[in-house]
Amino acid sequence: MAKAIINTARNQGKISKYIYGQFAEHLGRCIYEGLYVDENSDIPNKNGMRCDVVNALKELEIPVLRWPGGCFADDYHWRDGIGEKSQRPYMVNTNWGGVVENNHFGTHEFFELCEQLGTEPYICGNVGSGTVQEMRDWVEYMTFDGDSPLANERRKNGREKPWKLKFFGVGNENWGCGGNMRPEYYADLYKRYATFIRNYGDEPIYKIAGGPNVDDTRWMETLMQNIRHITEGISLHNYTFESAWENKGSATEFDNDGWYKLMANAMKMDKVINVHTAIMDRYDPEKKIDLIVDEWGNWFDVEIGTNPGFLYQQNTMRDVISGMLILHVFHKHNDRVKMANIAQMVNVLQAMILTDGEKMVLTPTYHLFRMMKGHMDGERVDVDYDCEEQEINGLKFPKISISASKKNGEMTVSICNTSLNSDEDMELDLRDGEFSVADGEILVSEHMNDCNTFDAPNTVEPKKFDVSLENGKLSFKLPKMSACVITLK
Ligand code: AHR
Numbered sequence: 001m002a003k004a005i006i007n008t009a010r011n012q013g014k015i016s017k018y019i020y021g022q023f024a025e026h027l028g029r030c031i032y033e034g035l036y037v038d039e040n041s042d043i044p045n046k047n048g049m050r051c052d053v054v055n056a057l058k059e060l061e062i063p064v065l066r067w068p069g070g071c072f073a074d075d076y077h078w079r080d081g082i083g084e085k086s087q088r089p090y091m092v093n094t095n096w097g098g099v100v101e102n103n104h105f106g107t108h109e110f111f112e113l114c115e116q117l118g119t120e121p122y123i124c125g126n127v128g129s130g131t132v133q134e135m136r137d138w139v140e141y142m143t144f145d146g147d148s149p150l151a152n153e154r155r156k157n158g159r160e161k162p163w164k165l166k167f168f169g170v171g172n173e174n175w176g177c178g179g180n181m182r183p184e185y186y187a188d189l190y191k192r193y194a195t196f197i198r199n200y201g202d203e204p205i206y207k208i209a210g211g212p213n214v215d216d217t218r219w220m221e222t223l224m225q226n227i228r229h230i231t232e233g234i235s236l237h238n239y240t241f242e243s244a245w246e247n248k249g250s251a252t253e254f255d256n257d258g259w260y261k262l263m264a265n266a267m268k269m270d271k272v273i274n275v276h277t278a279i280m281d282r283y284d285p286e287k288k289i290d291l292i293v294d295e296w297g298n299w300f301d302v303e304i305g306t307n308p309g310f311l312y313q314q315n316t317m318r319d320v321i322s323g324m325l326i327l328h329v330f331h332k333h334n335d336r337v338k339m340a341n342i343a344q345m346v347n348v349l350q351a352m353i354l355t356d357g358e359k360m361v362l363t364p365t366y367h368l369f370r371m372m373k374g375h376m377d378g379e380r381v382d383v384d385y386d387c388e389e390q391e392i393n394g395l396k397f398p399k400i401s402i403s404a405s406k407k408n409g410e411m412t413v414s415i416c417n418t419s420l421n422s423d424e425d426m427e428l429d430l431r432d433g434e435f436s437v438a439d440g441e442i443l444v445s446e447h448m449n450d451c452n453t454f455d456a457p458n459t460v461e462p463k464k465f466d467v468s469l470e471n472g473k474l475s476f477k478l479p480k481m482s483a484c485v486i487t488l489k
Pocket of ligand 1: 025069070071072172173295343344349
């Protein structure tokens with residue numbers, strides 16, 4: 001029997017709700033078809049937003065949504081996406097498949113989507129191919145309540161009151177698709193662009209600098225040296241592949257080795273955060289600057305027969321377990337990691353939802369995010385567990401991963417078993433807490449590569465999970481390749 005102690009009175013700081021954030025880019029069928037259809041579409045919609053998709057996403061209580069990219073952000077000119085739709089100019093989406101972008105989904109539509117979802121907006125501005133003036137004007141257009149040509153133009157376009165906008169990114173991947181810059185050059189540009197992002201609303205804009213790719217410590221060091229006094233957050237992008245970027249692997253056709261490699265690679269997130277937080281701690285020991293992991297998730301080869309530029313992939317039990325491992329890493333680093341945005345919300349990479357015409361399917365990752373909601377803004381508590389580790393290609397990952405938090409008198413415990421062949425008898429000793437009810441939900445399936453398809457949409461879905469709670473001890477058998485969330489009252 002594996003025994004863990006949950007020290008319910010040993011507080012470890014708040015788990016920011018924003019780490020359960022999402023990302024929606026003008027890429028493939030994420031925005032168009034996935035979230036937004038023409039107002040005249042046969043697919044039921046409210047002001048163009050798909051009702052089925054929005055209703056399902058509302059269940060996740062998404063705290064923040066990043067838009068319009070990604071690489072697309074540094075090629076996007078916001079003026080093309082306002083005003084009468086039939087008059088909006090077309091452009092070619094050069095990053096993603098060379099398809100025509102008609103700009104029918106622009107600023108007003110993005111805020112409408114956020115309002116329908118009940119989520120906070122996070123907009124990424126264009127540094128790579130946009131001007132300082134373009135960026136400053138966009139912020140004024142969106143957030144100024146007074147009398148100015150830009151605010152009045154917004155009114156003319158149908159929005160009287162300014163929107164509430166807290167999070168603003170100053171460029172995306174400026175070491176790559178956002179301009180192939182040196183960190184020194186980006187740091188200088190950042191200062192210039194950020195200076196002109198004015199605060200018009202009640203709350204100052206929280207600026208996020210385009211941070212490093214994976215473990216690029218030179219990029220982080222340069223930003224911390226140069227811009228720490230004028231940024232609130234620095235982003236980090238770290239995707240997980242089965243083997244490597246050059247060899248991403250299939251989302252569904254993998255063997256046991258492919259399962260374990262992904263678990264091990266998921267835990268790279270911990271290493272990557274450690275190297276960057278070590279640098280941040282040197283310059284900012286008071287932890288005033290946040291690390292914002294605004295792109296993460298599993299990236300596999302596209303589904304055979306789909307446009308390679310659309311990054312459409314399926315989603316299995318393997319994504320659930322690796323997803324929980326990574327969310328637990330974010331919990332562990334809750335003193336520095338204050339936001340994370342899984343890529344991406346619909347039809348792209350590790351998506352919550354897949355669509356095909358009017359059909360929609362919820363992925364296993366959707367169910368994981370719904371089950372984990374109890375952790376949002378919860379106080380993390382100490383878990384004492386001497387976990388057995390496995391090793392593959394020199395990378396370690398736990399057999400069992402546990403995280404616990406409390407909020408409003410309730411405790412949320414999430415736990416997963418990465419093993420493909422052995423169940424685990426668990427006993428969780430709940431120290432210093434008095435709980436009388438325990439409800440469990442589990443995601444488990446017969447095969448490691450089970451997924452939800454349009455023909456069989458409910459293959460992987462949460463089931464009730466019975467646990468025993470006696471004398472302050474929770475016991476249960478955790479099946480192999482399963483993820484479970486227990487709520488204690
Ligand atoms: O999420 C897909 C792409 O991955 C984003 O556009 C880019 O920022 C990253 O390289």
